[in-house]
Amino acid sequence: MRSIKRTSSVAIILAFMMACTPNKSENEYAIDAKENISDPKTSILILKSGLSKYPNSANLRKALGDLYLTQGMGAEAEKEYTTFITLTQDINPVFHNLLKSYDLQGKSEELISGTQQLPQLSQDNQYIAYLYAALGYIAESKEEQANDMLEQLNDLSGESVYQGIGSAFSELKSENTSAASAILNEIIESNPELSEAKFFQAQLAYITGEYDQAIELLREYQTSFINDHRVSFVIAKSLLELEKDEEAEKELSGIISVYPNHPLANNLIGVSRYKRGDFVSAESYLTKALQNGLDDDGSRVLAGVSAYYQAKYEIAYSYLISVKDKISPTHPALKLLISLEMMNGNVDEAEKLVALVEAPSSDDDAYFIAKTGYEMLKKGDKAAAKTSLDKLDEYQSSDVKLLSQKALIQLAFNSENAIDTLEQAILQEPTLEHANVFLINAFTAEKKYDRAINAAKEWQKHAPDSQVATLILASLYRKTNNQEQALSLYKEVYEQDNQNIQYLVYSHEISLKSGDFDKALNYLTAALDIQPGNAQLLKSYVWLTNALSLQKDAVTYFANMPAEAKNNPNVKLYEAQALFNDGQFSSVIASLGQEKPSREFTYSKEYWMLLGQSYVQSKEQDKAENHFKLWVEYEPNIAESWLALGMFYEFSGDLNKAKQVFNDAVKDNQDSFVLNIRVGEFALEDKNLERTKSILNKFSDNKADYLYRGLNGRVLQSERKFNDALPELLAYYSVFPTSKYATLIAAAYIDNNDLSGAELFIDEHLNGSPEDTAILSFIATALMTVDADLSLKYYDVLLAVQPKNVIALNNAAWQLYEKNQLQKAEEYIDTALSLVAKSPDIFDTAAMIKLKNGKLEESKQLITKARKLAPRNKQIEEHYDLIFK
Numbered sequence: 081m082r083s084i085k086r087t088s089s090v091a092i093i094l095a096f097m098m099a100c101t102p103n104k105s106e107n108e109y110a111i112d113a114k115e116n117i118s119d120p121k122t123s124i125l126i127l128k129s130g131l132s133k134y135p136n137s138a139n140l141r142k143a144l145g146d147l148y149l150t151q152g153m154g155a156e157a158e159k160e161y162t163t164f165i166t167l168t169q170d171i172n173p174v175f176h177n178l179l180k181s182y183d184l185q186g187k188s189e190e191l192i193s194g195t196q197q198l199p200q201l202s203q204d205n206q207y208i209a210y211l212y213a214a215l216g217y218i219a220e221s222k223e224e225q226a227n228d229m230l231e232q233l234n235d236l237s238g239e240s241v242y243q244g245i246g247s248a249f250s251e252l253k254s255e256n257t258s259a260a261s262a263i264l265n266e267i268i269e270s271n272p273e274l275s276e277a278k279f280f281q282a283q284l285a286y287i288t289g290e291y292d293q294a295i296e297l298l299r300e301y302q303t304s305f306i307n308d309h310r311v312s313f314v315i316a317k318s319l320l321e322l323e324k325d326e327e328a329e330k331e332l333s334g335i336i337s338v339y340p341n342h343p344l345a346n347n348l349i350g351v352s353r354y355k356r357g358d359f360v361s362a363e364s365y366l367t368k369a370l371q372n373g374l375d376d377d378g379s380r381v382l383a384g385v386s387a388y389y390q391a392k393y394e395i396a397y398s399y400l401i402s403v404k405d406k407i408s409p410t411h412p413a414l415k416l417l418i419s420l421e422m423m424n425g426n427v428d429e430a431e432k433l434v435a436l437v438e439a440p441s442s443d444d445d446a447y448f449i450a451k452t453g454y455e456m457l458k459k460g461d462k463a464a465a466k467t468s469l470d471k472l473d474e475y476q477s478s479d480v481k482l483l484s485q486k487a488l489i490q491l492a493f494n495s496e497n498a499i500d501t502l503e504q505a506i507l508q509e510p511t512l513e514h515a516n517v518f519l520i521n522a523f524t525a526e527k528k529y530d531r532a533i534n535a536a537k538e539w540q541k542h543a544p545d546s547q548v549a550t551l552i553l554a555s556l557y558r559k560t561n562n563q564e565q566a567l568s569l570y571k572e573v574y575e576q577d578n579q580n581i582q583y584l585v586y587s588h589e590i591s592l593k594s595g596d597f598d599k600a601l602n603y604l605t606a607a608l609d610i611q612p613g614n615a616q617l618l619k620s621y622v623w624l625t626n627a628l629s630l631q632k633d634a635v636t637y638f639a640n641m642p643a644e645a646k647n648n649p650n651v652k653l654y655e656a657q658a659l660f661n662d663g664q665f666s667s668v669i670a671s672l673g674q675e676k677p678s679r680e681f682t683y684s685k686e687y688w689m690l691l692g693q694s695y696v697q698s699k700e701q702d703k704a705e706n707h708f709k710l711w712v713e714y715e716p717n718i719a720e721s722w723l724a725l726g727m728f729y730e731f732s733g734d735l736n737k738a739k740q741v742f743n744d745a746v747k748d749n750q751d752s753f754v755l756n757i758r759v760g761e762f763a764l765e766d767k768n769l770e771r772t773k774s775i776l777n778k779f780s781d782n783k784a785d786y787l788y789r790g791l792n793g794r795v796l797q798s799e800r801k802f803n804d805a806l807p808e809l810l811a812y813y814s815v816f817p818t819s820k821y822a823t824l825i826a827a828a829y830i831d832n833n834d835l836s837g838a839e840l841f842i843d844e845h846l847n848g849s850p851e852d853t854a855i856l857s858f859i860a861t862a863l864m865t866v867d868a869d870l871s872l873k874y875y876d877v878l879l880a881v882q883p884k885n886v887i888a889l890n891n892a893a894w895q896l897y898e899k900n901q902l903q904k905a906e907e908y909i910d911t912a913l914s915l916v917a918k919s920p921d922i923f924d925t926a927a928m929i930k931l932k933n934g935k936l937e938e939s940k941q942l943i944t945k946a947r948k949l950a951p952r953n954k955q956i957e958e959h960y961d962l963i964f965k
Contacts, residue, residue, distance in 0.1 A: 210233035346366070547576065653684065
């Protein structure tokens with residue numbers, strides 16, 4: 081093939097200058113484009129420039145469509161022709177070429193639909209409509225409909241060369257190639273300008289599988305029409321069918337050099353690379369084709385498979401899921417999609433796809449079904465696993481790996497032969513990894529750890545160099561709390577392979593359990609040196625550095641982390657958590673904040689909570705509110721999103737909005753235990769005891785849950801059943817020791833006349849929360865009329881934390897006044913007076929203390945101020961009379 085001339089930069093500049101000539105007419109643009117037709121890219125630039133000035137020019141639209149068509153750019157040509165029809169309301173001038181653009185894109189349905197335009201078509205175009213409709217049906221292997229189109233073509237009145245071409249089609253379909261050629265040669269001889277006849281003949285040869293003949297005809301056609309790129313595509317497709325992939329790519333190289341984003345050329349090269357197993361290039365070319373207008377499900381399948389084999393699972397899934405209903409049950413892509421659904425946790429979808437897979441015809445097929453069935457079993461879908469097992473029962477094999485996988489599924493259905501099958505397989509091949517692993521798993525699943533350990537030891541004896549065997553035996557010792565043996569085996573592997581981190585991870589866990597956080601951090605850091613991007617290790621690292629108050633170390637670690645390790649979205653989240661722990665809320669917002677969450681974070685609870693709390697901590701309440709609302713919008717069917725929004729309002733002090741959120745939440749989540757409990761709590765606050773009880777009754781199966789017990793304790797407390805209420809409230813408090821529940825428990829002790837129990841509980845609570853002023857204020861006030869000494873004890877503790885708490889100062893001063901401890905009483909009340917300018921209660925307390933301390937004039941001044949501020953207060957009036965008597 082002749083090479084396509086490259087468009088030089090000088091030519092492009094000249095084209096731009098010509099296009100920018102002022103006051104240029106539509107016709108002048110068309111003429112300029114025609115004069116540069118030997119350089120199609122320049123002509124396209126000229127026509128595009130003309131259309132930027134005359135967007136409604138039908139002539140320029142048609143010219144650009146024709147030019148695109150010769151360059152094999154079917155989608156672009158179709159767009160221009162469609163716009164032409166819209167502008168002129170006349171399909172006839174472009175109808176033939178519009179069908180060519182459909183043909184170029186492989187749009188057989190659109191070719192067939194051309195006959196629907198018959199009332200609007202000229203006689204010549206009616207012939208063409210039937211001819212191309214036949215071509216479309218042939219492409220879809222619908223012989224009967226194709227014949228019908230050809231018959232209708234021949235039945236049209238008048239005479240047309242297209243009827244002759246139709247007759248040639250009929251002869252070719254009857255395998256009478258000599259007659260077909262004679263007809264087409266006669267047509268071409270009589271109508272030398274009708275090169276389309278030769279092109280149709282080549283296309284039909286391709287469709288009917290005569291690829292060599294198609295290439296020969298197209299080469300002949302190409303000598304006269306070197307710029308018709310449609311030829312290159314049919315030749316390339318024929319070469320691909322003949323397994324001549326490199327020749328096919330060479331055929332397309334000229335087009336790619338001029339049009340690097342050409343969809344059809346990129347697609348065919350992508351198919352070629354896929355056939356050769358070059359999945360990186362295949363995905364690149366196929367993606368470029370699809371991104372530039374190609375609409376082809378087969379290409380999406382190939383792009384998805386190519387991405388899968390590169391472990392680009394998200395991209396693979398996006399391609400394959402879009403065509404899942406069109407993948408053949410025998411196509412390997414269906415297996416890959418099943419695997420991806422399993423990876424994504426979509427067990428129900430995977431089960432539906434497994435049902436489509438045909439019974440296995442090879443060991444590989446059977447093993448895939450067995451493996452998928454086991455994965456579904458692990459996820460709790462026994463029905464799907466049984467479907468897989470039924471398919472496996474239709475296939476007989478002695479393959480050890482397959483038998484061991486099948487046996488593991490059988491175990492879930494209490495198959496007596498499953499373990500025997502595995503043991504027989506291992507007798508044949510004692511070192512076979514899969515069989516040993518599955519047998520050990522089988523024993524472990526039934527908690528037969530002694531047999532599992534013996535099996536692992538036997539495997540290790542036959543395969544002393546197998547790290548897998550050693551690690552599994554170590555994990556069994558670990559599971560059975562044989563810490564010393566497990567650690568010894570992990571260390572043995574680590575000494576053989578210092579890139580294996582399991583020894584370091586296990587040592588970290590042991591140190592953590594023993595409370596040696598510094599040592600745990602050392603092991604964890606060593607593991608991260610080997611696997612810096614290990615998300616699970618990073619999660620532990622962020623937690624541990626926070627527990628050790630080493631937040632800045634964590635921030636520095638992430639800042640110095642290799643860039644490639646940050647590709648995992650979870651790593652980005654853990655870095656944000658480290659920044660949050662260090663109080664760098666603005667940095668969290670800068671890292672995660674955007675108008676809408678990126679795809680990888682859409683369903684991440686950590687993302688939603690981290691960013692939302694960062695907004696709250698940064699006092700950006702509106703953004704926090706909108707963020708939590710957006711979470712509810714994205715995930716209305718999970719409790720966490722509603723809880724976050726409701727608790728945001730609750731902590732912001734807007735209890736009405738919080739209550740409304742939880743009431744709305746249970747409309748869509750009627751069976752959510754945690755959301756209903758929150759509704760019950762608000763109902764109790766509104767004194768709607770019956771609704772709270774009905775919720776508790778509905779979720780009585782959750783009686784052991786701390787949330788249930790907490791709410792139940794509050795109900796019992798409201799019914800003054802303090803002995804019953806206390807263990808329930810304490811159960812909640814043991815899990816979630818909040819100030820609110822501490823206060824409820826203290827009140828229950830006091831109402832039950834158990835002051836020693838109240839004091840013991842409060843003191844224990846204050847050991848863990850020494851600055852809990854809410855409970856100190858409550859208990860000191862509650863005890864004023866019950867036990868003055870105990871009340872004063874807690875007022876002293878409260879004032880040590882809040883020395884300017886005027887209410888506490890006033891109440892403590894009054895208690896001291898009644899106990900005749902006047903010096904300390906006057907110290908407290910003087911402090912209160914220095915903090916508050918106008919308070920009748922404080923003036924009244926101060927007046928009585930001053931009176932008792934012999935300071936009559938000060939007492940009179942203070943009681944007069946109190947009386948003036950609260951003239952109707954009976955106690956102040958009584959004190960006024962006493963002082964002035």
